[in-house]
Amino acid sequence: MGGKFKILCVEDDQDYFLFLKLMVDEYSTDNVEMELATTAGEGIDKLASNRYDLCLLDYRLEEQTGLDVLRAFKDRNIDTAFVFLTSHSKKEIAFEALRLGAMDFLTKSKFDRFEFEKTLSYAIYKKKNELKFEKLATRDSLTGLGNRNLFDEQLKSALMQSERNGERFGLIYIDIDGFKPVNDTYGHDAGDRVLQELGRRIGEQTRKSDISARLGGDEFALILMRVEDIAVVDRLARKIELSISSRPYDIENGQVSVGASIGIATYPDDGTDIDGLLRLADKRMYECKRGKKGISKFAFA
Amino acid sequence: MEIDDGDDFTKKMEALKASFAAKLPDRLSEIEHSLGSLKSEPTAENIERRLTQILNFSHKLTGSGGTFGFADVSKKSAVVEERCEALLQEATAFRASYIDELDGLVRALETSIQNILIQGRS
Numbered sequence: 445m446g447g448k449f450k451i452l453c454v455e456d457d458q459d460y461f462l463f464l465k466l467m468v469d470e471y472s473t474d475n476v477e478m479e480l481a482t483t484a485g486e487g488i489d490k491l492a493s494n495r496y497d498l499c500l501l502d503y504r505l506e507e508q509t510g511l512d513v514l515r516a517f518k519d520r521n522i523d524t525a526f527v528f529l530t531s532h533s534k535k536e537i538a539f540e541a542l543r544l545g546a547m548d549f550l551t552k553s554k555f556d557r558f559e560f561e562k563t564l565s566y567a568i569y570k571k572k573n574e575l576k577f578e579k580l581a582t583r584d585s586l587t588g589l590g591n592r593n594l595f596d597e598q599l600k601s602a603l604m605q606s607e608r609n610g611e612r613f614g615l616i617y618i619d620i621d622g623f624k625p626v627n628d629t630y631g632h633d634a635g636d637r638v639l640q641e642l643g644r645r646i647g648e649q650t651r652k653s654d655i656s657a658r659l660g661g662d663e664f665a666l667i668l669m670r671v672e673d674i675a676v677v678d679r680l681a682r683k684i685e686l687s688i689s690s691r692p693y694d695i696e697n698g699q700v701s702v703g704a705s706i707g708i709a710t711y712p713d714d715g716t717d718i719d720g721l722l723r724l725a726d727k728r729m730y731e732c733k734r735g736k737k738g739i740s741k742f743a744f745a
Numbered sequence: 746m747e748i749d750d751g752d753d754f755t756k757k758m759e760a761l762k763a764s765f766a767a768k769l770p771d772r773l774s775e776i777e778h779s780l781g782s783l784k785s786e787p788t789a790e791n792i793e794r795r796l797t798q799i800l801n802f803s804h805k806l807t808g809s810g811g812t813f814g815f816a817d818v819s820k821k822s823a824v825v826e827e828r829c830e831a832l833l834q835e836a837t838a839f840r841a842s843y844i845d846e847l848d849g850l851v852r853a854l855e856t857s858i859q860n861i862l863i864q865g866r867s
Contacts, residue, residue: 530808
């Protein structure tokens with residue numbers, strides 16, 4: 445599981461928090477981080493502004509109850525699993541908590557360590573699975589780059605962020621030249637090896653903050669966040685073209701070469717809506733492809 | 746609660762338990778303070794406020810008392826908590842006899858806490 449498993453404990457009894465912390469530390473010391481909120485309001489604020497994997501939620505808090513916290517997040521899409529803690533086994537309260545979305549409930553006065561660890565391990569297992577599915581849904585399994593889903597989502601975020609902060613972002617479209625003959629002549633295994641290597645070479649050129657994705661077939665794209673100068677996008681496009689075309693690709697029984705046609709567009713210089721920017725980058729990429737005969741060129745923004 | 750592993754864990758648990766036990770008189774004082782205020786100023790507003798406080802204090806004690814292995818404290822505290830809950834929901838006027846009854850329940854809790862402190866000293 446990437447990163448720490450984060451737990452928020454909404455509990456107004458400091459001794460009980462220390463007890464739960466000891467239990468959690470005993471269960472897993474390495475990768476779990478636990479924070480405390482002592483009121484329902486503080487709990488709601490922390491849950492709204494941070495990512496927690498699990499919330500251990502006490503029922504009776506000073507002014508409100510844990511049910512109020514659950515109600516605050518009932519119709520909001522947050523990733524936190526809630527485990528409700530009650531002092532006694534009051535069926536109606538526990539069922540109300542489950543109805544409001546709690547994953548489980550535990551009785552404080554009859555605390556059972558085994559039950560607690562079972563609940564904790566289920567929450568961690570559930571989180572790991574969610575991350576696995578999230579990865580499957582957003583990653584291209586062949587190259588390890590993002591897939592079209594991720595690219596589309598990130599492009600929307602890039603637009604929102606750039607609009608809000610008055611920043612520029614760049615879009616790079618890459619179409620691989622000469623890839624089809626590799627597939628047709630040497631088969632799909634050879635094609636896959638070339639795509640994997642392409643993914644590696646493209647990934648190598650990008651910054652951590654950039655988004656690189658394989659959109660499908662032999663098409664790749666990049667989003668460059670917080671670009672101060674258009675020349676940065678141009679330079680990166682040239683570096684990528686060079687890394688793709690300057691060295692051959694190893695396949696079984698030999699080597700093959702491919703090139704790249706690249707089109708770039710930047711926000712807000714070339715447009716302020718996603719569809720317009722995508723169309724422009726795509727158009728420039730095809731202009732580049734048509735303008736050459738096997739030689740990579742750029743269609744400058 | 747079953748503890749079946751390492752010495753370190755047992756030591757940490759015992760330290761938490763001792764710290765909790767040492768603070769029991771403070772927890773009782775909080776309840777007594779609210780009860781005292783309820784007795785001296787039995788207005789509708791103050792009764793509701795103080796009963797809610799006693800309910801919250803006793804609720805915490807019920808949960809953590811049971812967790813740290815003080816079953817009797819938890820049980821006595823739960824009785825106080827439940828009585829407060831019922832009194833807060835009662836439609837009838839609050840009578841002086843309720844205060845006496847609540848006082849008796851808090852005294853029973855006090856006895857239970859004193860027993861723990863005496864056991865801890867012996």
